[in-house]
Amino acid sequence: xxxxxxxxxxxxxxxxxxxxxxxxxxxxxxxxxxxxxxxxxxxxxxxxxxxxxxxxxxxxxxxxxxxxxxxxxxxxxxxxxxxxxxxxxxxxxxxxxxxxxxxxxxxxxxxxxxxxxxxxxxxxxxxxxxxxxxxxxxxxxxxxxxxxxxxxxxxxxxxxxxxxxxxxxxxxxxxxxxxxxxxxxxxxxxxxxxxxxxxxxxxxxxxxxxxxxxxxxxxxxxxxxxxxxxxxxxxxxxxxxxxxxxxxxxxxxxxxxxxxxxxxxxxxxxxxxxxxxxxxxxxxxxxxxxxxxxxxxxxxxxxxxxxxxxxxxxxxxxxxxxxxxxxxxxxxxxxxxxxxxxxxxxxxxxxxxxxxxxxxxxxxxxxxxxxxxxxxxxxxxxxxxxxxxxxxxxxxxxxxxxxxxxxxxxxxxxxxxxxxxxxxxxxxxxxxxxxxxxxxxxxxxxxxxxxxxxxxxxxxxxxxxxxxxxxxxxxxxxxxxxxxxxxxxxxxxxxxxxxxxxxxxxxxxxxxxxxxxxxxxxxxxxxxxxxxxxxxxxxxxxxxxxxxxxxxxxxxxxxxxxxxxxxxxxxxxxxxxxxxxxxxxxxxxxxxxxxxxxxxxxxxxxxxxxxxxxxxxxxxxxxxxxxxxxxxxxxxxxxxxxxxxxxxxxxxxxxxxxxxxxxxxxxxxxxxxxxx
Numbered sequence: 203x204x205x206x207x208x209x210x211x212x213x214x215x216x217x218x219x220x221x222x223x224x225x226x227x228x229x230x231x232x233x234x235x236x237x238x239x240x241x242x243x244x245x246x247x248x249x250x251x252x253x254x255x256x257x258x259x260x261x262x263x264x265x266x267x268x269x270x271x272x273x274x275x276x277x278x279x280x281x282x283x284x285x286x287x288x289x290x291x292x293x294x295x296x297x298x299x300x301x302x303x304x305x306x307x308x309x310x311x312x313x314x315x316x317x318x319x320x321x322x323x324x325x326x327x328x329x330x331x332x333x334x335x336x337x338x339x340x341x342x343x344x345x346x347x348x349x350x351x352x353x354x355x356x357x358x359x360x361x362x363x364x365x366x367x368x369x370x371x372x373x374x375x376x377x378x379x380x381x382x383x384x385x386x387x388x389x390x391x392x393x394x395x396x397x398x399x400x401x402x403x404x405x406x407x408x409x410x411x412x413x414x415x416x417x418x419x420x421x422x423x424x425x426x427x428x429x430x431x432x433x434x435x436x437x438x439x440x441x442x443x444x445x446x447x448x449x450x451x452x453x454x455x456x457x458x459x460x461x462x463x464x465x466x467x468x469x470x471x472x473x474x475x476x477x478x479x480x481x482x483x484x485x486x487x488x489x490x491x492x493x494x495x496x497x498x499x500x501x502x503x504x505x506x507x508x509x510x511x512x513x514x515x516x517x518x519x520x521x522x523x524x525x526x527x528x529x530x531x532x533x534x535x536x537x538x539x540x541x542x543x544x545x546x547x548x549x550x551x552x553x554x555x556x557x558x559x560x561x562x563x564x565x566x567x568x569x570x571x572x573x574x575x576x577x578x579x580x581x582x583x584x585x586x587x588x589x590x591x592x593x594x595x596x597x598x599x600x601x602x603x604x605x606x607x608x609x610x611x612x613x614x615x616x617x618x619x620x621x622x623x624x625x626x627x628x629x630x631x632x633x634x635x636x637x638x639x640x641x642x643x644x645x646x647x648x649x650x651x652x653x654x655x656x657x658x659x660x661x662x663x664x665x666x667x668x669x670x671x672x673x674x675x676x677x678x679x680x681x682x683x684x685x686x687x688x689x690x691x692x693x694x695x696x697x698x699x700x701x702x703x704x705x706x707x708x709x710x711x712x713x714x715x716x717x718x719x720x721x722x723x724x725x726x727x728x729x730x731x732x733x734x735x736x737x738x739x740x741x742x743x744x745x746x747x748x749x750x751x752x753x754x755x756x757x758x759x760x761x762x763x764x765x766x767x768x769x770x771x772x773x774x775x776x777x778x779x780x781x782x783x784x785x786x787x788x789x790x791x792x793x794x795x796x797x798x799x800x801x802x803x804x805x806x807x808x809x810x811x812x813x814x815x816x817x818x819x820x821x822x823x824x825x826x827x828x829x830x831x832x833x834x835x836x837x838x839x840x841x842x843x844x845x846x847x848x849x850x851x852x853x854x855x856x857x858x859x860x861x862x863x864x865x866x867x868x869x870x871x872x873x874x875x876x877x878x
Contacts, residue, residue, distance in 0.1 A: 219804050219830040220459040220782055226308040229449045234303045234310055238272070238284040245270050252299065252314055252442070253334040253424075256290075257325035264290075265297075280306045280468075294320020295327070295434070307464045308449040314442035318434035326640060328431035331424045332442035333401065338419050343395035344368060345421045347413055348454050350387040350708055352377060353676035353693045357701035357791045360387070360676075360692075360708030367421055372414040376428055379628025380408045380646065381673050382680035389681075389712050391454050392421070398452045400461055401425070404444030404681035407650045408630050429634075430643035440647050444682055455829075458711045459782040466714055466780060469685050473666040478688050478715050480776040481516035482749045482769070483563060484508055493523035494531050497543040501551045505560060507755030511762040514769050517620060518555050519750065521565040524548065532626070534567045535575025535592070537608060539616070552617030561619035563670065563690075568605055569594050569653075570627050586632040586645070593632040596656060597648025606659050613664060621660065622690070625673035657686045679713070690717035690748050697721050699743035699868070703797050703814055704790075706746060710783045710799065717748030722765055724868075736764040738843070742870040743814065745772055747779040771842050775872060778803070778810035784829035786811070794818040798862075802830040807837070807877025815864040825859040833857075835877045842872040849878070 235243075237251045246266060254261045269289040277283050286299040296319050301312035314332055318324050339345060345367040353359045365373060377386040388403035388411065403409045403425045411425035426442055434440065448464065450457035466477055484504075485493075501520065508515045526540045527533040539547045552562040571577045571585050571592035578585060578592055584601035585592035596602050613621060633646040657669060671678060671687035675694040693705060696719040709716055724740040749772065753760065778801035786798040793816045802809035813826065831837065831852035839848050839860070850860070862871055 219802075220456050220463070222308055222460060223451060226449050226451060230303070230308040230310060233447075233449070234284065234301070238286060238299075238301055238303075240274075243272070245272075251333065251335050252312075253329070253331045254297075254314075254316075254327060255329040256295065256327050257293075268297075277302065280304055289319070293324050294318055294436075295324050304464070304468065306467070307460065309446065309464055311444060311446040313444050315439060316434065316441070317439035318436055321436055323436070324434045326431060326433055330426050330430050330442055332403070332426045332445045333447075334422075334424050336420045336422045337392065337394070337397075337399065339394040339421070340396065340419070345413075345415065346393045346454075347373060348391040348393065349375070350389065350712070352383040352386040353674075353679070353695075354385050355675075355693075355695050357695065357698065357704050359695055360705050361791075362708050362711060362785075362789055367413060367415045369415055369417045372412060374410065374412045376410040377408060377677075380630030380633060381625065381628060381677040382406050382409060382683070384628070384673075384677035387712075388425075391457060392423075393450075393452045393454050396452050398450045398454060398457060400446070400448035400450070400457060402446040402681055404446065404685075405650065406653055406678055406680050406683050407633075407646045409443055409680075427643060427647070430647065432641045432644050432647075440644075441651065446681065455784060459784075461712065462714050462783060465684075465712075469681060470715065471668060471686065471688060473668055477780060478668060478748075479516075480715075480747050480779060482514045482751065483517040483519045483690065483717070484513075484515055485519035485521055485750070485752050493521050494527060494529045496520075496523065498546065498550050502554050504755050505551075505555055505558065508753075509558060509560075511755070512766055513753075513762070514773070515560050517561045517563045518551070519563045519565075519622075520548065520551070521622075522567070522624070524564070532570075533572045533575060535571040535577040537566065537568065537612065538576070548616040548618070552619075556617065562617060563620040563622055564616070564618045565622045565624060566609065567624040567626060568609065569596065569625055569629070586636050588632055588635060591627065593627065593629050593649075595636075595645075595649060596652030597645060598652075602652045602656055606656055610660065610663050613660075613667075620668050620670060621664075622670035622672060623687075625678055654682060654686070661686065676709075676716075684713065688715050688717075688748070689713070690750060692716045692718050692746070697744060699724055699740050700791065700793055700816055702744045707785060707789050707797065707799055711785075714780055715747045717750050718744060718746045720744045720746070720749045720751045722753070722768065736761045736768070738768060739814070739868045739870045741768045741772075742812065742872060745775075747776065771872070774842060774874060775810050775812075778808070778874075781809055782830055786813075786826045786828070787824075792816070794820070796821065796824045798824070798826055800828055800830075802828075804830050804832075807832065807835065809875050811839075811860065811871075811873040811875070813862050813864070813871045813873075815867065815869045817868040819867065822865050823861065823863050825861050827857065827859040828855045831856050832877060837875050837877055839873050839875040842874055852877075 236249050239248045265288055271287045273285045275283050282303045284301040288297040296317045298315040299312055303310050347367055348364050351358050351361045375386050378384045388409055390401045392399050408428045410428035414422045505518050523531040526536050555562055571594050573590045584595055584598050586595050636645045669687035670690040671683050672691050676689055676692040679689055721744050722736045722741050724737050781801040781803040784800040786800055796815050798813040800811045833853040835852045
């Protein structure tokens with residue numbers, strides 16, 4: 203495990219290349235004043251920034267006539283909560299907009315809540331846009347929208363993309379099938395000359411966003427739950443997606459690093475008050491595919507072999523298949539240990555691991571329910587069914603309470619240290635099938651609220667426990683999810699060196715901590731078995747802040763010495779993952795190019811560079827201008843493979859660039875650097 207000492211002050215020391223400017227903070231506070239008001243503010247002067255339709259009329263037509271109240275309170279030293287409350291005296295509908303303004307970042311967030319405080323059903327509430335704003339540019343330049351792909355089973359997952367939004371242009375976004383980052387990514391960076399905004403939609407379901415240009419100088423942005431058209435029963439409350447907006451000066455890479463810093467300071471799990479540690483996790487050979495055949499003795503044997511070979515092991519990972527499934531791991535819905543293979547439960551494995559200083563990670567997929575399982579047979583009223591597959595309805599209070607208590611007890615009884623939740627189905631049609639005409643979007647709404655409440659209660663009962671967010675890889679990595687969990691398996695597209703480089707490049711722009719499958723040879727189907735020689739290029743291509751490996755420890759003639767050496771080098775690199783991130787080349791899935799990036803701590807002058815010459819690149823040399831360095835300082839750069847040092851000035855490294863020579867095809871290089 204890599205421990206990062208005194209990191210907290212690094213995250214808030216915004217005084218160097220990515221320092222927040224006074225103008226950005228002023229722009230933020232002025233926007234908050236204009237939209238949330240202040241003491242004595244006339245609400246007629248407050249600019250609307252969300253919208254909805256109620257009883258067939260737009261909120262812009264009536265909201266200023268409703269009873270109104272605004273409140274403000276300090277949450278802590280860096281956050282102030284602003285609440286706007288509107289109440290329709292005729293129907294009892296109350297609308298609350300709860301915003302949070304950050305004093306240490308140019309960032310504001312908000313969520314809308316709609317509650318029926320009347321005695322009968324409300325009129326139809328629909329078309330809720332949690333953000334509904336326009337941005338203006340100057341006379342020169344055009345709006346540029348930076349966005350990414352979501353996760354899919356391909357090398358374009360998380361790919362950063364850019365489009366120019368010219369007059370009358372429009373771009374719409376929505377995920378596939380109800381999982382928030384399935385093929386779409388709800389994180390956007392909008393720039394124009396002299397200005398920009400990061401806009402993020404936090405919703406673990408089916409969201410939609412549109413960026414639309416008029417024929418002048420305005421760009422209109424709307425986002426919310428894709429479908430919501432419903433009446434509310436007396437006492438019923440719903441919410442909108444979480445919206446986050448960060449202000450910046452138009453430099454999109456600089457603003458991405460301010461976003462990363464905000465994520466680490468305010469929007470990532472911090473067990474024990476610290477950022478998630480950078481660790482190594484391992485599973486039996488070929489991951490979950492052999493868990494269906496695993497038993498207590500095999501698990502112990504693999505743990506022993508990792509430790510015998512002195513490979514770093516922070517967690518032993520027990521993936522899908524430890525429950526009764528007849529060798530068919532997708533048969534989920536009986537969340538009990540298979541006593542034929544684990545007669546003493548998983549506790550026997552966890553106790554064994556704990557005595558050796560290793561923690562336990564265990565896989566669950568509670569939302570999907572297969573036929574002929576305990577849940578399907580004992581509580582069909584909790585399950586939304588299409589064909590033979592079921593979705594456990596987390597919007598059902600009884601189902602959520604049972605799941606919370608059951609998993610809580612399971613964690614305690616089996617000695618589990620890290621809870622991993624997967625989700626291998628698209629829920630959208632299950633939700634829509636169970637909506638009625640005047641309650642469209644409500645099944646999704648209640649499920650999403652229940653999902654977040656389930657995790658919040660698990661974390662309350664297990665303070666300091668990490669949750670691993672998985673959904674066929676990274677298909678549910680919205681901000682609400684990432685505030686509660688870390689993605690230790692960023693995509694089911696894994697192990698391919700070129701593709702893993704691409705995914706690391708794109709994801710690092712937004713998410714500081716993630717994991718993937720790490721291998722030691724260039725073979726797309728490789729999990730660590732066989733007698734293939736260790737290849738550093740494959741290892742460096744597939745590493746990440748969290749390593750997940752599956753070497754076949756039954757094979758004793760693997761080159762474990764070479765693997766140990768690579769892990770030791772990764773430990774030297776790993777602390778840099780929480781630094782600022784700079785792409786040093788274009789993103790490309792082509793096999794005939796170089797790709798490179800840099801991590802930098804301007805506060806300490808330390809950082810790292812990863813460089814890859816791909817298998818069919820004809821070029822042996824690249825010159826890479828570095829970012830974020832002090833031009834007047836000297837830097838010592840160390841090649842992590844050769845341990846050779848070179849001293850160069852910050853000015854030379856940023857203006858002329860670092861010359862990297864890689865004669866082999868393919869080949870990787872890793873450099874660590876430190877300011878003198």
